[in-house]
Amino acid sequence: MIEFTLNGKTQRVDVDPDMPLLWLLRDELKLTGTKFGCGVASCGACTVHIDGEATRSCQALVGDLDGAAVTTIEAIDSPAAQAIQAAWVELQVPQCGYCQSGQIMSASALLTETPRPTDDDIDAAMEGNLCRCATYARIRKAIHRAAEIMEA
Amino acid sequence: MLHYLNSKLPAPQPTRRTFLKLSAGAVGGLLIGTVVPHRSVAQSASMGDGIATPFVHITPDNRVVVISKHLDKGQGAATGLATLVAEELDAAVEQVEAEHAPSNPEVYANLLFGVQGTGGSTAMANSFDQYRQAGATARAMLVNAAAAEWGVPAGEISVANGVVSGGGNSASFGELAAKAAMQEPPAEVTLKSPDQWVYIGNHFPRVELAQKTRGSVGLFGMDAQPDNCLIAVTARSPRFGATLASMDAADALAIDGVEAVLQIPQGVAVLAANTWTAMQGREALALEWEDGSGETRGTDEILADFRALIDEPGLPSNPRGDAAAKLAEAAQVIEAEYVFPYLAHAPMEPLDMTVLYDGQSATFWGGSQIQTIDHGTAAGVLGLEFPQVAINTRWGGGSFGRRATPDAHLTAETAMIGKAWLDAGNAARPIKLVYAREDDIKGGYYRPMALHRVRAGLDADGNISGWEHRIVSQSIFTGTGFESFVVHNGVDHSTVEGIDDTTYAIPDLHVDVHHPQVGVPTLWWRSVGHTHTAYVMETMMDELAQAAGRDPVEFRLAYLGDDARLAGVLRLAAEKAGPTGPEGTHRGVAVHKSFNSYVAEVADVRIRDDGTLKVEKVTCGVDCGVPINPDNIVAQIEGGIGYGLSAVLREEITMTGGEVDQENYPDYEPLRITDMPEVEVHIVASTEAPTGIGEPGTPPIGPAVANAVFAATGQRLRDLPLTKHGLV
Numbered sequence: 001m002i003e004f005t006l007n008g009k010t011q012r013v014d015v016d017p018d019m020p021l022l023w024l025l026r027d028e029l030k031l032t033g034t035k036f037g038c039g040v041a042s043c044g045a046c047t048v049h050i051d052g053e054a055t056r057s058c059q060a061l062v063g064d065l066d067g068a069a070v071t072t073i074e075a076i077d078s079p080a081a082q083a084i085q086a087a088w089v090e091l092q093v094p095q096c097g098y099c100q101s102g103q104i105m106s107a108s109a110l111l112t113e114t115p116r117p118t119d120d121d122i123d124a125a126m127e128g129n130l131c132r133c134a135t136y137a138r139i140r141k142a143i144h145r146a147a148e149i150m151e152a
Numbered sequence: 153m154l155h156y157l158n159s160k161l162p163a164p165q166p167t168r169r170t171f172l173k174l175s176a177g178a179v180g181g182l183l184i185g186t187v188v189p190h191r192s193v194a195q196s197a198s199m200g201d202g203i204a205t206p207f208v209h210i211t212p213d214n215r216v217v218v219i220s221k222h223l224d225k226g227q228g229a230a231t232g233l234a235t236l237v238a239e240e241l242d243a244a245v246e247q248v249e250a251e252h253a254p255s256n257p258e259v260y261a262n263l264l265f266g267v268q269g270t271g272g273s274t275a276m277a278n279s280f281d282q283y284r285q286a287g288a289t290a291r292a293m294l295v296n297a298a299a300a301e302w303g304v305p306a307g308e309i310s311v312a313n314g315v316v317s318g319g320g321n322s323a324s325f326g327e328l329a330a331k332a333a334m335q336e337p338p339a340e341v342t343l344k345s346p347d348q349w350v351y352i353g354n355h356f357p358r359v360e361l362a363q364k365t366r367g368s369v370g371l372f373g374m375d376a377q378p379d380n381c382l383i384a385v386t387a388r389s390p391r392f393g394a395t396l397a398s399m400d401a402a403d404a405l406a407i408d409g410v411e412a413v414l415q416i417p418q419g420v421a422v423l424a425a426n427t428w429t430a431m432q433g434r435e436a437l438a439l440e441w442e443d444g445s446g447e448t449r450g451t452d453e454i455l456a457d458f459r460a461l462i463d464e465p466g467l468p469s470n471p472r473g474d475a476a477a478k479l480a481e482a483a484q485v486i487e488a489e490y491v492f493p494y495l496a497h498a499p500m501e502p503l504d505m506t507v508l509y510d511g512q513s514a515t516f517w518g519g520s521q522i523q524t525i526d527h528g529t530a531a532g533v534l535g536l537e538f539p540q541v542a543i544n545t546r547w548g549g550g551s552f553g554r555r556a557t558p559d560a561h562l563t564a565e566t567a568m569i570g571k572a573w574l575d576a577g578n579a580a581r582p583i584k585l586v587y588a589r590e591d592d593i594k595g596g597y598y599r600p601m602a603l604h605r606v607r608a609g610l611d612a613d614g615n616i617s618g619w620e621h622r623i624v625s626q627s628i629f630t631g632t633g634f635e636s637f638v639v640h641n642g643v644d645h646s647t648v649e650g651i652d653d654t655t656y657a658i659p660d661l662h663v664d665v666h667h668p669q670v671g672v673p674t675l676w677w678r679s680v681g682h683t684h685t686a687y688v689m690e691t692m693m694d695e696l697a698q699a700a701g702r703d704p705v706e707f708r709l710a711y712l713g714d715d716a717r718l719a720g721v722l723r724l725a726a727e728k729a730g731p732t733g734p735e736g737t738h739r740g741v742a743v744h745k746s747f748n749s750y751v752a753e754v755a756d757v758r759i760r761d762d763g764t765l766k767v768e769k770v771t772c773g774v775d776c777g778v779p780i781n782p783d784n785i786v787a788q789i790e791g792g793i794g795y796g797l798s799a800v801l802r803e804e805i806t807m808t809g810g811e812v813d814q815e816n817y818p819d820y821e822p823l824r825i826t827d828m829p830e831v832e833v834h835i836v837a838s839t840e841a842p843t844g845i846g847e848p849g850t851p852p853i854g855p856a857v858a859n860a861v862f863a864a865t866g867q868r869l870r871d872l873p874l875t876k877h878g879l880v
Contacts, residue, residue, distance in 0.1 A: 016408075019428050027383065027426035032375035033367020035549075036427070037500050038589040042817035045500060073367040085365040092357060092783055095791055096226025097364030098372060098500040098549030104365060126825045130817065132500045132550045133226050134794020135787075136828035 004065040007075035017063025022046045024062050025072060033073035033101050037130070044129030047102035048072050054109035054125075073101040079150055080111035087146035095133035103129050107143050116147050202329030203293060205337075206259045207286035208237050210294070214314075214326025216243045218250045218359075221260035222270040222279070223521045225499070225548025225555060226791075227846040228358060228784040229275040233283050235356040235781050236276075239349060240287030240341075241294075243325070244314030250359045255523040255543035269522035271556045271676070273747035273844020276780055280842050281343075288341035290332075294325060297332035346839065352780050353837075360547065371547040373518035376506045378582035382411055384569050385430045385586055387437050388419040391810035392596055393446025393671045396420065396439065403436040413437070414572040418565045423573065427586055447671025448810040451601065454670055455491065458603040458624040462489070466622055466664035469643045470652040473660030478618030482609025486695055490606075491871035492684040494805035495599035495677055496592065496820060501549020503587040503595075505562050509570035510580035513540045516563065519548035521556035525633065529560035533567040552678040552795065554597065558632035561597075593820050594812040598805055599677035600626040601670075602647070602684045606692055614700030616711070618660045621688075623647055626674050627667040642667070646676070650685035650744060650851070655715035656693070656708070672807070678795055682746040682851040687872075690742035690855030695868065704741050704859065717750045717775050718743055720836060724773030725752035728834050734758075734768050740859025742852035747844030749776040750836075753793065753852040755829070757860035765864075765879045767797060767829040767857055775836035777843045785845050786833045792849025793831055798823035800854040801880045804873050 003012045006029070015024060022039075025031045025048070034057055037045030041056040048057045049071040076085075084107045087093075094100045103126070110117055110125035117125070122143050131139070203210040209217040218237045224230035230250035238248050253260045253268075260268045263278040294316055299306040302321045309318030316323050325332075346353070358364075363371060389395065401413035404422055409429035414421045420437060424430035449457070479485055505518035507530075514534050520526045523543050531541045548555055557563075566585045573583060587595065602625035609617040627644035629635050638645050643665050645652075652663040677683060697707035705726045712719040722743040733739050733756025743752035752773040758766045772789050779785055802821050806813045814820040858869045861879065874880050 019426075023426055023428035026375075027377075027428070030377060032377065033369055035372075035500075036374065036502070036586075038817045040589070040816050040818065042821075043500065043589075074369070088365045089357075089361055092361060092787065094226075094358070094361060094364040095228070095787060096500065096548060096550040097360070097368050098226075098374075100364050101367050123826050130500065130822055130824065132498060132552070132795070132798075132822055133791045134798070134823055134828060135791065136794065136823075136825040137790055137831055138787075139825065140828075 002062055002066055004067060005069040007071055013062060015062055017061060019062045021048065021057040021060040021062055021065065021070070025057060031072055031074055035098055035101055037099065042130070043099070044102040044106060045099050047105040047129065049076070049105060049109060052109065052112065054106045073105060076105070076108055078108065078112060080146070081108040083146035083149040084108045084111060084142070086149055087142040091138050091142045091145060093135050093138040093142050095135055099129060099131045103131065103139055107139070107146070111143065111146055111150065115150060117143060201333060202326070203290055203333045205286060205290060207283055208241070208290050210290060210325050210329045210332065212326050212329050214247055214324045216241065216248045216325065218248065219253045220250050221253045221262070221268060222275040223252065223519060223545055223548050223551070223555065224250070225519060225521070225551035227275070227788060228781065229270065230360065231356060231358045231784065232276050232780055233279055234359050235351050236280065236283035237287035238356065239351045240284045240343060241291045242311040242313065242350070245357060247314050247325070248359055252545035252547070255520070255527045255545070257524040267522065267524035269524060269556065271521060271553065273749070273846045273848065276842045277748070277844065284343050285341055288343055289337050292338045292341055293332040293335040294328050296335045297328045298323060301328070301331060346778070353778065353782065355783055356781055368547070372501055372549050373506065373546040374501050374504045374549065374586070376517040376546060376584060378506065378508060378517070381506065381582040381584055382423045382425065383427045383430045383586055384421045384423045384583050385427070385434050385588065386416070386419045386421045386565065386591070387434050387439055388591070388595070389441045389446070391441070391443055391446045391448060392673060394441040394443045397442040398440045400438040403438070404433040407433050407436060412573060412576060412578070414569060414576065416565065416568040416572055418568070421569045421572070423569070423583060430586070431588065443810070446810065450808045450810065451494065451806045454601065455603065457668065458601070461624050461666045461668060462603055462605050462622055464666070466666040467642045469648045469663045469665055471662045475618040475620050475660040475662035478660040479607055479609045479620060482617040483612040484699060485607055485609045486692070486699060487605070487607045488692065488695070488868070488870055490604040490684070490688050492602040492687070493872060494601045494672065495799055495803050496805055497552040497554035497677055498592060498820060498822060499548070499550030499552055499554055502589055502592045503554070503562050504584060505566040506582055506584040507566045507570040508580065508582040509534060509567070509574060511574055514542070514567065514570065516541070516543045516566065518546055519551065519555050520545050520563070521548070521551055522558065525558060526560045526563040529564050530567045533564050534571055553676040553680070556676065557597070558634060589817065590815045593814050593816060596673035597675040598672065599683055600628060600674040604684065604688045606688060608692055608696055610696060610700055614702060616658055616696060619658050619662070621651055621661070621663045622665070623663070624666040624668060626670050626672070628674050628676055628680070630667065646681040648685065649681040650746065651689060654689060655718055655745065656711040657714055658711065678792070679746055679847040679850040682744060682847070683796070683799070686742065686744040686746070686851030687854045687858070690744060690852065691858050691868070694740070694855070694859040694862065708743060718745055721750045721752040721773035721775050724834050724836065725754050725771050728773070728832065729754035729771035737768050738860045738864035740856045740861070740863060742855040742859065744851045746848045746851050749774070749843045749845060749848040751789070751848045751852055753856045755853065755856035755860045757857055757864065759864045763878055765861060765874070769830045769832065770853065770856070772831065772833045772849070773836070774833060775838055776845045776848065777838050777840040779835050779838070780842055782835055785835055788845045789833045789849035790831045792847065793853045794823050794828060796850035796853040797827065797829070797857065800857060800872055800874060801827065802873050802875055804875070
């Protein structure tokens with residue numbers, strides 16, 4: 001039995017400790033907002049927050065989560081996350097949208113850490129998140145816009 | 153992809169108590185002339201007592217639900233259709249939603265295909281009248297209901313922003329929905345004139361966007377999870393066309409949670425309670441394969457075989473004039489050979505399809521892009537009649553052509569797993585077939601490899617004097633249900649599109665083609681043949697301009713006298729880009745027509761100190777007819793450029809001994825945010841019929857970048873990707 005905090009609530013699970021968090025979330029807990037894209041931490045679609053850090057859930061093993069706090073796209077509500085989501089709508093960022101859970105998780109972690117990110121900060125934080133629709137120009141603008149929303 | 157199917161069907165005419173009367177030929181003979189009474193369509197049960205027509209539902213709780221016959225896989229088709237309905241309905245933005253239509257080719261055929269399907273950038277082109285008429289008809293029913301309710305002549309009732317008003321009364325659509333549903337649909341409706349448009353040509357936000365910022369819960373096929381659902385992953389042969397020789401599944405079946413190992417024609421499926429366990433089970437299989445008649449060559453050998461053909465005359469494709477004679481008398485001849493690799497689509501959502509099959513009926517969930525073919529194939533595999541199969545189309549997590557499968561291989565494989573599960577004596581359960589990324593990258597259905605050889609002449613005055621162009625590439629369409637539309641006299645037009653039909657005034661142009669047999673499955677990839685033909689045409693035009701000592705824009709314009717729209721976007725992009733790009737950049741230009749849309753791109757490219765390139769800015773001119781939703785046009789051009797640039801920079805599928813060398817994003821790495829240029833899009837305010845926008849942004853970016861690299865380095869780039877040239 002492994003116990004951790006998931007989206008603000010205590011979660012106890014009895015699964016193989018080697019199971020990646022991604023599959024625990026999606027298949028066992030039916031939280032499908034976190035997406036499967038590559039399984040090798042190359043695309044970022046599965047990004048969640050573990051103790052506030054943007055983390056690829058396909059590489060985070062359930063057995064290592066004891067006592068951790070995990071937040072998924074379904075439950076983010078920090079000021080940074082809300083600003084990111086508002087900016088994403090304002091600038092009409094998503095196309096297919098499949099990668100956008102991960103993009104938003106990475107971007108909101110960035111903004112929490114760095115409220116006024118530079119383009120270089122954005123490159124560093126977002127380079128691990130692929131978008132095959134190439135919404136990158138709008139992602140960049142929307143992160144800057146979210147920073148403005150947070151300051152206002 | 154399927155823009156070739158331009159034998160237009162009659163536009164649907166609303167008639168008394170009907171919305172559609174279509175008589176359409178179809179792939180597989182699935183269609184007959186059919187009349188669909190209104191309120192008879194599936195899904196209406198959940199809509200309460202409101203209006204439930206095939207294309208729009210209006211509910212008592214004041215929602216306008218547009219029924220999208222087209223798969224929205226990010227290109228914005230659902231919002232485009234919603235824009236058309238909302239325009240004629242005078243709905244408010246906030247009340248408009250969209251959902252995918254059930255699979256029913258009698259109602260939801262793409263009017264350019266004759267079957268229900270999405271592709272070839274045809275969604276708006278074939279729906280422009282149909283969905284506006286649907287909106288106008290629903291509006292008339294609301295107005296007539298209000299007239300009866302209020303005792304006010306219909307002519308004195310107005311509708312604006314979701315509110316019906318007249319004679320001092322006003323009501324929401326929802327308040328009128330039940331009574332409106334009892335109104336006879338009018339025999340004829342008058343559509344707005346363009347000067348009356350509120351949304352078309354302005355802005356309509358994407359209908360599903362808020363969901364896509366909160367996890368897209370319930371949208372994608374990959375997220376379908378009917379109760380008690382099993383996950384299936386399939387072990388497929390490492391070489392295309394090989395077959396299973398032997399299997400030992402004992403270790404897989406010993407894994408806790410593995411429910412079954414099922415042999416199917418495509419390979420061996422492992423079924424488990426969750427994806428991770430299914431993948432572990434697959435790893436534990438001991439399988440041996442027989443090559444048989446499968447492909448055992450590597451891409452180097454295949455290319456060598458292509459080169460052996462390039463000296464031999466191929467099948468001619470619309471030759472004009474006498475290219476050989478003009479080349480013989482040319483003052484100079486430029487000869488060049490181009491190599492384009494196989495490319496994977498690699499949409500972010502790997503392929504998936506879910507089925508529940510109980511022996512009597514089957515229901516599928518997934519991002520079906522040609523529903524009619526998927527539907528008919530599923531019925532065939534399962535031995536069911538067409539009405540015993542239902543396909544619930546989910547939003548697609550990207551496609552770029554990959555989900556439009558003319559052999560319905562994904563649906564067929566899913567159906568075979570469902571059948572094998574039942575045949576093994578199990579109780580019916582939903583089963584979701586999941587592709588891992590490795591299955592996607594290694595799984596074929598690639599943009600075909602292509603070899604081009606061009607000989608183009610210039611006369612003493614620097615004018616084009618003869619152009620010979622030979623292409624060796626697999627045919628995509630041969631053997632599909634669409635073959636007769638696209639393959640003529642042995643030539644698959646998708647291989648030569650953009651060359652033999654170029655509107656450059658080149659009077660002596662000889663194009664010919666070889667279509668060798670290769671055992672690698674190929675498929676249309678965003679903009680299909682234009683992915684390589686535009687590259688060759690536009691880098692060669694640049695090379696000719698340079699050899700003639702002329703400005704590349706002026707040189708092209710001199711040959712575009714017969715194509716005012718292509719010339720128009722070229723002038724527009726060149727003007728908006730200004731005389732120079734950002735400091736330290738070099739400039740390249742390309743212009744190309746595809747899917748009846750016209751796009752010019754001016755790329756400003758920096759060569760960094762380490763010799764690698766960065767595309768800093770792309771300035772675009774776009775003419776796609778009436779710009780229905782300008783922001784989506786901008787988005788699709790941005791995305792089309794990103795997708796095309798990704799391929800040019802790094803993408804390449806190679807094979808060794810018949811086995812694909814790449815397997816996942818680390819070795820098939822798409823564009824990242826650090827590679828993305830600034831994109832500036834200028835749209836022509838056209839009044840022509842709307843044309844495609846999902847694909848036309850892709851073809852010009854490769855040659856524009858290559859021409860900029862030439863401007864910077866003097867190097868011509870004739871084989872892709874640019875990783876081969878130390879530029880990435």
